[in-house]
Amino acid sequence: MGDREKSICPFCGVGCGVVLDDSGKGRGWKAAVNRRGELCPKGVAAYDVLGHDDRLTEPQVRDGDEFVTVSWETAFSRIEREFDRIVDEHGPDALGFFASSSCTNEENYVFQKLARVLGTNNVDNCARLCHSSTVAAMQSRFGAGAMTNTLNDLVDADCFLVWGSNPAEQHPIIFSSYLAPAVNRGATMVHIDPRKNRTTELAEYHLPVKPGYDIPLLNSICAVIFEEGLADEDFLWKRVSEVAQFRTFVSHVDVDTSAKLAGVAPDDVREVARIYASADRAAAFTGMGMSQHRYGTANVHALINLVLVTGNIGRRGTGVNPLRGKNNVQGASDVGCLPDVLPGYRPVTDTDARRALAELWGVEPPPKPGVTEVEMTHDFGGEIRGAFVFGENIGATEPNVSRISEELDSLDCLVVQDIFPNDTTAQADVILPASSWAEKSGTVTNTDRQVQRMRQSNEPPGNARTDLEIICELGNRLTDESFDYDSPEVVFSELAEATRQYAGMSYAGIGEDSQRWPFSAEAEAGTGVLHRDRFSNGKRRAPLVPVEHVEPVDERGSDGDETPVLTTGRVIEHFNSGVVTRRSGVLTHLRSTDALQIHPDDAAERGITDGDQVVILNDIGRVRAVAAVTPAIRRGVAFITFHFAEQLVNRLTGDELDPESKIPTYKHIEVRVEREK
Numbered sequence: 001m002g003d004r005e006k007s008i009c010p011f012c013g014v015g016c017g018v019v020l021d022d023s024g025k026g027r028g029w030k031a032a033v034n035r036r037g038e039l040c041p042k043g044v045a046a047y048d049v050l051g052h053d054d055r056l057t058e059p060q061v062r063d064g065d066e067f068v069t070v071s072w073e074t075a076f077s078r079i080e081r082e083f084d085r086i087v088d089e090h091g092p093d094a095l096g097f098f099a100s101s102s103c104t105n106e107e108n109y110v111f112q113k114l115a116r117v118l119g120t121n122n123v124d125n126c127a128r129l130c131h132s133s134t135v136a137a138m139q140s141r142f143g144a145g146a147m148t149n150t151l152n153d154l155v156d157a158d159c160f161l162v163w164g165s166n167p168a169e170q171h172p173i174i175f176s177s178y179l180a181p182a183v184n185r186g187a188t189m190v191h192i193d194p195r196k197n198r199t200t201e202l203a204e205y206h207l208p209v210k211p212g213y214d215i216p217l218l219n220s221i222c223a224v225i226f227e228e229g230l231a232d233e234d235f236l237w238k239r240v241s242e243v244a245q246f247r248t249f250v251s252h253v254d255v256d257t258s259a260k261l262a263g264v265a266p267d268d269v270r271e272v273a274r275i276y277a278s279a280d281r282a283a284a285f286t287g288m289g290m291s292q293h294r295y296g297t298a299n300v301h302a303l304i305n306l307v308l309v310t311g312n313i314g315r316r317g318t319g320v321n322p323l324r325g326k327n328n329v330q331g332a333s334d335v336g337c338l339p340d341v342l343p344g345y346r347p348v349t350d351t352d353a354r355r356a357l358a359e360l361w362g363v364e365p366p367p368k369p370g371v372t373e374v375e376m377t378h379d380f381g382g383e384i385r386g387a388f389v390f391g392e393n394i395g396a397t398e399p400n401v402s403r404i405s406e407e408l409d410s411l412d413c414l415v416v417q418d419i420f421p422n423d424t425t426a427q428a429d430v431i432l433p434a435s436s437w438a439e440k441s442g443t444v445t446n447t448d449r450q451v452q453r454m455r456q457s458n459e460p461p462g463n464a465r466t467d468l469e470i471i472c473e474l475g476n477r478l479t480d481e482s483f484d485y486d487s488p489e490v491v492f493s494e495l496a497e498a499t500r501q502y503a504g505m506s507y508a509g510i511g512e513d514s515q516r517w518p519f520s521a522e523a524e525a526g527t528g529v530l531h532r533d534r535f536s537n538g539k540r541r542a543p544l545v546p547v548e549h550v551e552p553v554d555e556r557g558s559d560g561d562e563t564p565v566l567t568t569g570r571v572i573e574h575f576n577s578g579v580v581t582r583r584s585g586v587l588t589h590l591r592s593t594d595a596l597q598i599h600p601d602d603a604a605e606r607g608i609t610d611g612d613q614v615v616i617l618n619d620i621g622r623v624r625a626v627a628a629v630t631p632a633i634r635r636g637v638a639f640i641t642f643h644f645a646e647q648l649v650n651r652l653t654g655d656e657l658d659p660e661s662k663i664p665t666y667k668h669i670e671v672r673v674e675r676e677k
Contacts, residue, residue, distance in 0.1 A: 004019060004457070005456060005457040006019050006031070006455060006512060007437070007454045008452050008453070009043040009327065012042075013171065013323065013325060013327060013328075013329055014446060015031070015032065015033045015327065015450060015514075016028060016031060016039055016040075016043055017033070017452075018046055020047050020457060025045065026044045026046040027044075028043065031512070031513075031514075032446075032450050032513050033151065033173065033177075034173050040172040041572060041573050042572075045581070045584040046437070047438065049580055050461075052583050054420055055419060055420065055433075055461050055462070055464070056418060056420060056425070057433050057464050058433060058463050059071065059074070059075035059430070059433060059463070060431040061074065061075060061430050061431075062430070067431065072463070075432060076477055078430055079413070079415055082413035083413065083478055085412075089385075090385050092118050092366075093120045093122060093368075094385040095115070095120055096371075096373075096386070096387040097112070097114070097115040097122060097124075097387075097388050098123075098390060098392050100126075100328075100332065100391030100467075101126045101325075101326040101331075101392075102328065103328065103332075103390065103442075103467055104440070104443055104454060104468075104488065105328065105331040105332070105495060106443065106491035106492055107390075107440075107442060107467045107468050107471060108328070108331065108332040108335050109335040109343065109491060109494070110472060110483065110485070110491060111337065111390055112337045116366065117361060117363050117475070120370060121339050122384070123337055123370060124337065124339050125329070125337040125392075126326065126329065126392055127329045127332065127333050128372050128373050129374075129397060129663065129664060130291065130324075130325045130663075131291055131329065132662065132663045133292075133293075133297040133663045137298075137300035137301045137304060138320060138322075141545070142530070142531055142535045142536055142537065142542060143535050143537025143538065143539070145333075145345075146322075146330060146530075147321045147323075147324075148320050149283065149318065149319040149321055149448070149530070150448045150516070150528040151174060151178045151448050153317060153528055153529060154178055155178055155317070156281055156316045157281045157318070158280050159187060159189075159190070159275055159281070159283070160183070160187060160189045160282075160285065161192070161276055161282060161283070161284045162190065162193075162199060162203070163192040163193075163285065163287075163289070164192065164287050164291070165285050165286060165288070165323055166199045166570070167285065167287075168199040168201070169197065169199070169569075169572040170569070170572075171323050172572055174447075175202075183202055188279070189204060190207070190272050190275065190276065191205070191206045191207070192206075192207045192209050192217070193289060194208055194210065194633065194637045195208070195597065195637070196633075197632070205271065205272055207268055207269070207272060208263060208264065209262050209263060210262055210565075210637070211289075211552070211567050211637060211667055212551075212552030212565070212668045213261060213549070214290055215295070215548070215549040216258035216259075216262045216549045217262035217264060218306055219253045219258055219549070220255045220258035220259050220266075221306060222250050222309055223250045223251075224255055224270050224273035224274070225273050225277045225306075225310065226250055226309070230273070230277035231309050232277075232309070232310050232311030235308075235311030236309070236311075238541075239308075239541055240308050240309075240541055240544060241541040241542070241543045245544070245546065246544035246545075246546055280317075281316065281317030282310065282312045282318060283317055283318055284303060284306070284307055284320050286322050287323050288667065290303065291322075292664065292667040294657070294658055294668070295550055295658060297660040298547050300320075301547050303320065304542075304545075305544055305547065307320055314533070315529065316529055319530075319531075321448075323447055327437075328445060330447060331443070331444055331451070334499055334501060334502070334517070335495050335498075336499070339372055343498040344498065344499040344500040344501055344502075346500075348365065348366070348367060348369050348370075349367055349369065351367075357498060360497060360498055362481050362482075372662040373394070373398075374399065377404055377408075380407035380408065381407060381411060385411065385413070386411060386414070388415045389414070389415065389418075389424055390467070391417060391467070392424070393422040393423055394408075394424050395408060395423030395424035396579075396650060397650065398650065398664075399664040400620055400651075400655050401423070401648065408424070408427040409427060414427060414428045415430045417432040417434045417471075418433075419433070419434050419436050419580075420579050423648075432465075432470055433460075433463065433464035434460070434467045434470060435460045435466040436460075437454060439457075439459060440460075440466045440467060441455050441456045441487075441488050442488040442491075443488075445517070446514075450516045451502065452513075453511075468488060468491070471483075472484065489507045493506070501517035502517055502519060504519050504520065504521055505519050516528065564602055564636055564637060564638045564670075564673055565637050565669065566616065566637075566638050566639070566640065566649075567638070567667045567668065568639070568641065568667065569639065569641060570643065571641055571643065581643070582643070595625060595640070596614055596616060596627055596673065597639040598627055598630075598638045599634065599636070599637070600631060601635050602635055602673070603627065603629045606673060606674060607675050608627050608629065608673070609627070609629065610627060612626070612627045612675050613625075613627075613675075614626070614627045615675075616649075617652070617671060618652055620652055620654060621651030622652075623648070623649055638673060642666075653665065653666055653669055654669070
């Protein structure tokens, strides 16, 4: 171990290589993804917070309204006593486990194993909040809910359809190293988003879709493709089913009406349909702008229809490519941190899968699917009596955080393992000081399925411990099974046996490069393009699925005609709830205040001018921000980040969930905007 150990950036899902420079800042090295050694501002500042004064360095337990510093033995004993009592009185399903998509595969694998050895499948991770609808749709149609292509092969595309994503700010190295060079060589980019942003600057076409109206826009594009004979008939014949029914469905789609409903000019819809369908290789990228809706799964089904109709899957430069948010959203899900599937996405209801794990673990996981993390929070104080939150700030990132605050208080025992005080630690019964990304080793899996190694360069501060050490200690105390792992590498060997996509991978094989799942000895780096001859579910054909538009009516009764719709996103300098990046002096200096983007017409109607203090409110809550009056946002829509409002924007997010994926509705929040008096 040394302070120049090569590692992987702890922020977004790109997976850039980072190493400590002589200046004390992060410097890129030529890793599997950032082959030229580039980094974004967050990667440069990644080492800034390691020795921050706010770091949690001692175990703490609640004593009334105060926290008291205690020994590790006292903290562990309290957890052991409280969790044992909860299981004895209410059963193991009275416990909820919140895994961390910011932590390693090894830590998450042991974490979900702990939950299941205890007897519950109540384990989930923040993929539920960002990409669960994308995974649900892709899994049901293709048999795999992951990026279908690789970043390397996507440079062969003639057309990029970027829908509900802003990679220039959210995944900047993908944008600068893969998308921009392809566009500069002649590829056409189409950007579908309610506002113009840094990604739009590279796009030849921008369709400013109204939030909640992706389906009529996608259906109208498919209708144009069939009307004008642009469908890939050979691909439809060989690889697609339910084609006749879908032709009938889109034949009833009125293109002009659907386009206007989506807030897009019909001529633009027709032109984009021709560009996408006529390209030899067209790659679709999707993000949380499409997934985080009440009908997010339906949105992705409609996108998959477009991809299948044009034959843009199973080849280089094509596919459906969700861009993952955190550095290990993909890996945390791969290794089993989901309530309905075991490691490798085998259903918990699969008897053979449970028996295989029983041979490996010594105990069979339970057959009853658990509940999702949002559903768990709604059951706090009821069916769920105790919770273990590992490296996530659910007190800020869950929807309707005012309600979450009350629900956290209703738990018999809340255990939080983290590196900084945050909204969730403030309500904990036990706080366990953990390790940051640079203070531990392990693997993470990036957005295009590459497994890479992180290497420890620093020791945890004070009396903090590594995450894996903490979880293993609790495994030994709370169960009768052994959680004595000598190293992360030993854990990886076991998880590779339990997770079929990782079978055959090793630390030695990964080295300073990567191995991609699904892995095979024949393909040294793993399989790049998925679904070439057959889909991952073993079927040769995937079905077309008619998707009907449902008006995005808010459950509180407002139809949105007189009030703007609020949507959210990131800026390049900050990340998620901002717990880490707001403690970096460099990043905070770059953008230290939050702003509400609002169209000039909407602002004028409310007497708002640029720079005014405004209040954004609805029946759930209110937040304050500074108005940024700009035509970059479409009329009737407002935009704010979720990093650093005076009160985080999830005070305004309601309880409505996608019925299939259970994802919250973060991208269609009905609000009122007023100039602060």
